[in-house]
Amino acid sequence: MKLKEQKSEEFLELICIVCPLGCSLSVVKDNDCFQVRGGCKRGERYAQEEMTNPRRVVTTTLRIKNGVWRRIPVRTSSPFPRDKIPELMRFLNSLEVEAPQKRGDIMVKNLLGEGVDLVVTRTIERRE
Amino acid sequence: MVPHSIKGDVVVIGGGPAGMAAALSSWEAGARSVFLLERNEYLGGILPQCIHPGFGLQIWGEELTGPEYAETFIEKLNRTGVEVMTDTTVLELSPERVVKAVNSEGVWELKADSIILSMGCRERTRGMLRIPGHRPAGIFTAGLAQYLVNIAGYLPGEEIVILGSGDIGLIMARRLTLEGARVKMVVEIKNSLSGLVRNYVQCIQDFNIPLLFSHTVTEVRGKERVEAVMISEVDEGGNPLSGSEREVECDTLLLSVGLIPENELSRQAKIPLSPLTGGPWVDEDFSTDLEGFFACGNVVSVFDLVDYVTLVAERAGRAAVFPSSPQKKYILQTGEGVHTVIPQRIREGKDGFLFIRPQKSMRSVTVFLRWEEKIFYEKKISICRPSEMIKLNLSEIPWPQVKGEIKVEIEGTEIRGIS
Numbered sequence: 001m002k003l004k005e006q007k008s009e010e011f012l013e014l015i016c017i018v019c020p021l022g023c024s025l026s027v028v029k030d031n032d033c034f035q036v037r038g039g040c041k042r043g044e045r046y047a048q049e050e051m052t053n054p055r056r057v058v059t060t061t062l063r064i065k066n067g068v069w070r071r072i073p074v075r076t077s078s079p080f081p082r083d084k085i086p087e088l089m090r091f092l093n094s095l096e097v098e099a100p101q102k103r104g105d106i107m108v109k110n111l112l113g114e115g116v117d118l119v120v121t122r123t124i125e126r127r128e
Numbered sequence: 129m130v131p132h133s134i135k136g137d138v139v140v141i142g143g144g145p146a147g148m149a150a151a152l153s154s155w156e157a158g159a160r161s162v163f164l165l166e167r168n169e170y171l172g173g174i175l176p177q178c179i180h181p182g183f184g185l186q187i188w189g190e191e192l193t194g195p196e197y198a199e200t201f202i203e204k205l206n207r208t209g210v211e212v213m214t215d216t217t218v219l220e221l222s223p224e225r226v227v228k229a230v231n232s233e234g235v236w237e238l239k240a241d242s243i244i245l246s247m248g249c250r251e252r253t254r255g256m257l258r259i260p261g262h263r264p265a266g267i268f269t270a271g272l273a274q275y276l277v278n279i280a281g282y283l284p285g286e287e288i289v290i291l292g293s294g295d296i297g298l299i300m301a302r303r304l305t306l307e308g309a310r311v312k313m314v315v316e317i318k319n320s321l322s323g324l325v326r327n328y329v330q331c332i333q334d335f336n337i338p339l340l341f342s343h344t345v346t347e348v349r350g351k352e353r354v355e356a357v358m359i360s361e362v363d364e365g366g367n368p369l370s371g372s373e374r375e376v377e378c379d380t381l382l383l384s385v386g387l388i389p390e391n392e393l394s395r396q397a398k399i400p401l402s403p404l405t406g407g408p409w410v411d412e413d414f415s416t417d418l419e420g421f422f423a424c425g426n427v428v429s430v431f432d433l434v435d436y437v438t439l440v441a442e443r444a445g446r447a448a449v450f451p452s453s454p455q456k457k458y459i460l461q462t463g464e465g466v467h468t469v470i471p472q473r474i475r476e477g478k479d480g481f482l483f484i485r486p487q488k489s490m491r492s493v494t495v496f497l498r499w500e501e502k503i504f505y506e507k508k509i510s511i512c513r514p515s516e517m518i519k520l521n522l523s524e525i526p527w528p529q530v531k532g533e534i535k536v537e538i539e540g541t542e543i544r545g546i547s
Contacts, residue, residue, distance in 0.1 A: 001305050004334050015329050015546060021511050022325040022546070056330060059179045059193055060306060061278045070281040073179040073195050082334065089306050103199050122176060122195035 001086050014050055016043040027051060055079030059121070060092055067099030067124040074107060077117040084112060092118070099126040131228070131235040136161040138448050139227050139240040141218050141393065144173020145434045146425025146441040147246035148201040153445025154244070155208045162210045163238055165229055167217040171205070172198030173248055174271065175434065177278045180299055186435035197434060221393040225420050242420050242448035245394055245408065246441065249387040249426040254348075257291075257385060261347045266354030270296040270384035274303070283307055285380025289357050290314045291345045295323035295432075295515070297384025302331035311335070312378055315343040315359055317366050319544050320489050322384075323515055328546055341545065345381065346373060354379050387430045397421065404468060405429040411456055411473040412480030412522055413447035414440055422448050429470050429485075432517055436483065440470075443480060458527065458534050463498065465490070465538035467514065474534075477527040482520040482536075486512040490540030495520070498535040499528045512540065 014025040016039050023039045025047045036047040049055070058080050061071035080088060088111060097107070101120045108118040137159040140151045143166030151164040170176060175183070178194030185191050192200070205212060213231060220228040227238040251269035268276070268284050274296060276282045286309050290297045293316040301311045314332060319342050321328055332339050340359070346368050347358040356377045360368035389407040399408050400417040407428040408416040414424045424444035425437040456473040460482075467485040484495060493512045497505040505525045512518055518538075528534075 001308070002336055004336055015325060015333075017326040017329050020325070020513075020516060056334070057181050058306075059181060060303075061179060061281075063281065069279060071278060073176075073193065073278065075179075075181065075193055085306070103196060121179065121193045123199060 001089075003083060003086065012051075014047050016046055018042045018046050054082040056082050056085065058085060058088060060089065062092060062095055062097050064101065064124055065096070065098045066127050067101070068127050069122075069124055072097060072099075072101055072124050073121045074118050075121050076111065077106070077119050080111065080116050081114060084114065088112060099124050131237040132233070134163070134236065134238045136163050136238055136240045138162045138242045138244060138445075139225075139238050140164045140244040140246055140445075141221070141227065142166065142173070142246035142248055142425075142427070143168070143171040143212065143214065144246060144248045144425065145175060145198070145201070145437045146173075146248065146427070146444075147244070148172070148198075148205060149438045149441035150244045150246055150422075150424055150445035150448070151210045151212075152201065152204055152208065153442040154242075154448050155210050155445075157446045157449040159449045160209065162208075163240070164205070164210055164212045165216045165218055165227070166212070166214045169215055171202050171212065171214065177271075177274045178299075179278050180303075183434050186433060187438060194434075218393060221397040223398045223418065242422060242451065243397075244444055244448050245391075245399075245416075245421065245423040245427050246425050246444075247390045247393060247427045249389045249430055251296075252383070252386045252388060254383060257383070259345055259348055261349060262351050264348065264350040264352055264354050266350070266380045267348065268380065268382055270294070270300045270382045273300055273382050277303055277307060283309060284382075285309060285354075285378075287312060287378040288380045288382060289345070289359075289376055289378045290382045290384060292316060292384035292386070293318075293322045293328075293339060294384040294386065295327050297382060298323045298327040298331040300382060300384070301337050302335060305335045305337070309380075311337050312376060313338045313340060313359075315340045315345060317342070317344040317362055319364075321513075321515070321546055325546060344368065348381060349375070354381055357381055387426065389427050389429060391427060394421075394423070394427070399423075402472060404462065405470070409473060410471045411475045412443070412471050412477065413452065413475070414444035414471070415447055415451065415454075417473075419454055420451070429468050429483075431483070432515055436481075436517065436519065439481065457531050459532075461533055461535050463496075463535040463537035465540070466536050469536045474522070474527070477522045477525060480522045482522055482525070484518040484520070484536055484538070486514055486518065486538050489513045489543040490538070491543055493538060493540035496535075496537040496539070497525065498537065499530075499532055504528055511543075512538065513543075 175194035175198035216231040361372035
């Protein structure tokens, strides 16, 4: 998987996703700061975060043993650093999970040392 | 074989988000024999396979994933006396409100005072698009691929082309990428995005997946398994431009090209259907034109948010217990710029919602309601897109005194591309 690279160019266009308006934000790199034009205050905050520390809530499914279903869906408890998503996926796919599992339970704490947990999103009973 | 015969207050057909909310709301309104019939092994419809977040923001102010949203309702149902029958397929539905269903215990005949239709929708398939070529393995609708990956645990392919930029297609582009497949491109026949901008940014841009507007798949190549697809640029009318054709190697083609309300049973029961939506005509309580029949969720028309489905299903569930007069005051019609309006009939207009799906993406938008030639309501909004229904509260509309036909219109400046 090839993630979008963190751009180091002087000028960059972003689409704001804070609200349904979908404004075009232009970001100019000024030394170590980013100047954002074309959006509102919330848009500016979004662009700053996208430029310095982009994060995403990651959801996926894991193999589960002895469950009534074969996959268990999970999510990160909060947004996870985007650039580390490939590494996170490799780690998650190596997990061995066994039924039963309960929705809302924390399956793994502090994923890759990032302070974000892994949460079960579907209760899966044990197969009789 | 003698069928098991049951009489009930309310029978709900389909246990997705609409059916679950409707059954719950009928129970809460005081009905004490409520049956919820679901042909799948589990409740929730499409929700358990929609593992991404984004559900519930409108009604709970909290973003849940699909399985979480579904389980919240399943838990609520478990605390009621609603009779849930999974693995149960409805075979027949009569205008006299008799439901014939089958499951492992045999054939059932349920006669109810009110029937709620919540059968949802299904995906448009390759056959409906009439893409020429062989019929090899490797062609899936996006929702089926989602089921395979998230529930069954199979990866449908490795080199993937997605036709259509609807939300399920965009979500699957990310999902398959995360699971190690290579999504080569998304092609969209229109000149604008079908899904949400947020999904474009987080599912397509994040993974450098090319999205080609005004392009379509014109041929599938490969006999046993998909080997390639031919893609072409199209003109404004969607016709392929000669000379623009090129081959894209892939082993899988996903189709995210729209959903159709599933109304075979509604037709059997002779419920009047709208040729525009394919679903029943409904009023603000989601009562159909046939007394005793209610319809809610995607069986009526495809909604973009499950939250809206829940809201309308709650109204249907209540109305099924306290039906009001079948007299309708106004008939709503789609005018300029409007793709669909739900509901299409208004009985009183005192409470409930009006959902309007625009035809195009536009800025500086005005929504008009017209009675004969007179505009009696207008609302300005900054932006509208076909992927997002405009939701109005009926109570804020000053309905005319006189019965009649009302036209809903939208004006604005067209947007192309992403934003």
